[in-house]
Amino acid sequence: MIDHLGWEPLQHRRARNKVIMFYKIYHHIVEVPVHHLFHNTREGTRASTANNIRQISTRVDTYKYSFIPSTIVAWNNIPPAIRNTPTVDSFRHALSSISVSEYLQH
Numbered sequence: 001m002i003d004h005l006g007w008e009p010l011q012h013r014r015a016r017n018k019v020i021m022f023y024k025i026y027h028h029i030v031e032v033p034v035h036h037l038f039h040n041t042r043e044g045t046r047a048s049t050a051n052n053i054r055q056i057s058t059r060v061d062t063y064k065y066s067f068i069p070s071t072i073v074a075w076n077n078i079p080p081a082i083r084n085t086p087t088v089d090s091f092r093h094a095l096s097s098i099s100v101s102e103y104l105q106h
Contacts (some may be wrong), residue, residue: 015101019078022071023091037068050081052076074100
């Protein structure tokens with residue numbers, strides 16, 4: 001029935017909405033007091049990219065797969081050209097060209 005309606009799978013919709021909410025938090029569009037957790041990586045390595053956020057080390061899977069730690073992983077894996085879009089609408093539109101669920105931890 002989902003295919004017949006042309007809907008995206010629930011897993012993909014959830015992943016996309018999770019990253020969109022993270023974009024809003026990161027850019028202070030939605031005020032959530034978590035900015036003390038965001039530390040941009042400044043190391044000059046070949047793998048580092050502008051706008052990457054240092055991953056939060058976790059010991060427990062429950063925390064590892066919670067919103068902020070798991071979304072930071074997805075955020076860092078999304079191409080910088082998409083992360084650097086200037087508005088939420090342009091970010092949402094750019095995300096439609098990729099499968100965000102592939103960037104989340106499993």
